[in-house]
Amino acid sequence: MTSPYSPGLQVDLTVPGRARVELDAEPGAVIAVIGPNGAGKSSFVRALAGLVAADGTALLDGTDLLTLSARDREVGLVFQGQLLFPHLSALDNVAFGPRSRGRSRRDADRTAQDLLDTFGIGHLAGRRPRELSGGQAQRVAIARALATEPRLLLLDEPFTGLDVTAAMALRIELAQHLASFDGVTVLVTHEAIDALTLADQVLVLDRGRVAQHGTPQHVAARPATDHVARLVGVNLVRETDATGVEALTTFSPRDVTVSLRRPEGSARLQWQGSVASAQQHGDAVRLLVDCEPPLLADVTPQAAAELGLAPGRDVWLSVKATAVRRYGSADEDQRGDR
Amino acid sequence: MSPRTQSQRSHRTDPLGRPPLLLLVPAVLAVALLVVPLLAMLAAIDWRTLPTSLSSAPLRTALWLSLSTSTAAMLVCLVLGLPVAWLLARVDFRGRSLVRVLVTVPMVLPPVVAGVALRTAFGRTGLVGEPLLAATGFAFPFTAWGVVLAHTFVSMPFVVLAIEGALRSADPDYDAAAATLGATRWTTFRRVTIPLALPGIVAGMVLGWARSLGEFGATITFNGNYPGTTQTMPTLIYVTRQSDQDAALALSLVMLVVSVAVLLLLRDRWLGTP
Numbered sequence: 384m385t386s387p388y389s390p391g392l393q394v395d396l397t398v399p400g401r402a403r404v405e406l407d408a409e410p411g412a413v414i415a416v417i418g419p420n421g422a423g424k425s426s427f428v429r430a431l432a433g434l435v436a437a438d439g440t441a442l443l444d445g446t447d448l449l450t451l452s453a454r455d456r457e458v459g460l461v462f463q464g465q466l467l468f469p470h471l472s473a474l475d476n477v478a479f480g481p482r483s484r485g486r487s488r489r490d491a492d493r494t495a496q497d498l499l500d501t502f503g504i505g506h507l508a509g510r511r512p513r514e515l516s517g518g519q520a521q522r523v524a525i526a527r528a529l530a531t532e533p534r535l536l537l538l539d540e541p542f543t544g545l546d547v548t549a550a551m552a553l554r555i556e557l558a559q560h561l562a563s564f565d566g567v568t569v570l571v572t573h574e575a576i577d578a579l580t581l582a583d584q585v586l587v588l589d590r591g592r593v594a595q596h597g598t599p600q601h602v603a604a605r606p607a608t609d610h611v612a613r614l615v616g617v618n619l620v621r622e623t624d625a626t627g628v629e630a631l632t633t634f635s636p637r638d639v640t641v642s643l644r645r646p647e648g649s650a651r652l653q654w655q656g657s658v659a660s661a662q663q664h665g666d667a668v669r670l671l672v673d674c675e676p677p678l679l680a681d682v683t684p685q686a687a688a689e690l691g692l693a694p695g696r697d698v699w700l701s702v703k704a705t706a707v708r709r710y711g712s713a714d715e716d717q718r719g720d721r
Numbered sequence: 722m723s724p725r726t727q728s729q730r731s732h733r734t735d736p737l738g739r740p741p742l743l744l745l746v747p748a749v750l751a752v753a754l755l756v757v758p759l760l761a762m763l764a765a766i767d768w769r770t771l772p773t774s775l776s777s778a779p780l781r782t783a784l785w786l787s788l789s790t791s792t793a794a795m796l797v798c799l800v801l802g803l804p805v806a807w808l809l810a811r812v813d814f815r816g817r818s819l820v821r822v823l824v825t826v827p828m829v830l831p832p833v834v835a836g837v838a839l840r841t842a843f844g845r846t847g848l849v850g851e852p853l854l855a856a857t858g859f860a861f862p863f864t865a866w867g868v869v870l871a872h873t874f875v876s877m878p879f880v881v882l883a884i885e886g887a888l889r890s891a892d893p894d895y896d897a898a899a900a901t902l903g904a905t906r907w908t909t910f911r912r913v914t915i916p917l918a919l920p921g922i923v924a925g926m927v928l929g930w931a932r933s934l935g936e937f938g939a940t941i942t943f944n945g946n947y948p949g950t951t952q953t954m955p956t957l958i959y960v961t962r963q964s965d966q967d968a969a970l971a972l973s974l975v976m977l978v979v980s981v982a983v984l985l986l987l988r989d990r991w992l993g994t995p
Binding site: 432433434452453454455456458459460462466468469470479480483484527528530531 | 892894895897898899900901902903904905908912913916917
């Protein structure tokens with residue numbers, strides 16, 4: 384296949400039985416890939432890295448990655464769980480890539496030391512992975528992936544397993560590094576905050592398919608999957624009209640009114656069910672109500688006490704028409720900000 | 722160990738309850754079965770004649786031959802067996818299970834049968850032996866190389882299986898990580914797989930070495946029993962025992978000491994478990 388040279392990443396690939404993904408990204412772009420377990424996120428990333436077989440094309444700066452072996456791709460992969468070589472020091476881990484690609488030992492070591500310095504862990508160069516904290520080890524893993532000067536950086540759940548403080552610090556640091564990285568970054572994550580703070584495109588995978596694709600703001604405001612709705616903490620209701628067209632309605636748990644009797648108003652925005660759980664959420668009490676579909680509702684602690692909102696309590700939920708956003712489920716791939 | 726930790730240990734009770742007698746009794750019997758013969762042997766040794774027995778020339782010759790041929794066999798097993806183990810552990814090829822079975826067969830084969838098989842292959846009129854003799858004038862049987870060959874034949878299965886296990890327990894995702902960093906498979910093998918599996922590889926080699934050191938059946942069937950060229954410690958012990966019980970015990974003691982010494986040495990250094 385001949386294609387006019389175009390920088391960035393143009394993907395249309397299928398990992399048989401696992402995932403089918405289309406994606407178009409410009410150099411410097413950061414794409415967050417989100418979706419539930421088993422949605423095909425890791426398969427997609429491993430296919431780009433050349434670790435699982437895939438059909439189709441994945442053009443990186445005009446070269447089809449899928450025709451190259453893993454070692455010949457200009458791709459850096461940060462594995463879930465880091466996979467730092469346990470018998471090598473931090474420096475040797477980072478220098479491994481440049482050395483494998485034929486650079487001299489001195490040269491590779493200098494590159495590695497520079498990268499470790501950039502990540503603020505230059506003084507830990509001599510340590511083995513087991514002597515590093517989770518956050519430090521993750522920095523070494525990212526430095527190792529960047530040491531080969533990849534055109535495509537793949538990060539597979541880089542914050543998983545870190546404590547909250549370490550994850551937040553690394554997030555801020557990573558944002559700075561990604562801002563100066565002129566290749567394409569694909570970031571697999573299960574945290575809404577990563578998609579919202581680090582990415583300029585979000586790719587939502589569900590059961591091996593792209594369920595939604597757009598800017599983080601767009602995806603957060605108009606989630607197409609239950610998974611994303613849960614991640615950003617909003618309610619999502621699906622309705623299919625007589626012609627079979629599906630419409631989605633989303634609204635915040637804050638805008639839900641909880642009452643013990645059937646409320647006035649549009650029946651379309653009312654649900655009856657029993658409280659499944661009640662948990663402190665910020666300064667409110669967040670209820671999960673077992674209706675069709677299950678919905679979240681935030682109430683004040685006083686209201687929760689007055690209405691006796693304990694698990695098992697039957698309640699009515701309603702929301703004002705002005706507080707909901709309605710859109711079609713085919714409403715995707717709208718990447719422009721609005 | 723300090724007295725304090727000792728007393729802590731003795732006061733500790735297993736929260737799951739005492740081990741059942743039905744398991745405890747057979748376990749004690751098993752250990753006794755393994756230890757009693759060795760103790761009996763130590764008790765039967767005549768310590769007054771021991772120095773004379775130990776300084777005999779046949780012992781020194783046989784011990785040296787045993788140590789050197791076992792070490793040589795271990796190295797052959799490493800050079801040939803490690804690649805087989807790697808292929809079995811890391812490459813998905815057709816007939817992998819069959820190869821594993823074929824490699825394992827000598828492990829369950831009676832050593833005497835192994836000796837007969839080696840004869841028919843590498844004897845002077847054997848399938849491989851005859852052309853080899855014609856081409857080079859060299860034949861394996863009745864030489865120290867024949868001993869190494871017999872040792873290798875019986876030890877290789879142990880070495881391959883042990884090393885394959887070690888390679889399998891080294892996470893193949895590290896190989897994947899190395900590949901994404903641009904490493905060839907050879908570089909990955911050398912710089913990642915081997916270092917990660919090293920303790921297991923060394924354990925496999927020790928196992929092979931110990932197996933060679935005790936090899937008797939295949940060696941004597943293939944090579945006979947010639948002092949200086951093919952008479953190893955086990956064959957010497959066997960021959961000596963027919964004439965001089967005390968000398969046979971002394972020789973056995975040497976083997977026991979050598980085996981235990983190697984085991985302890987490597988256990989501390991490599992095998993890690995207390």
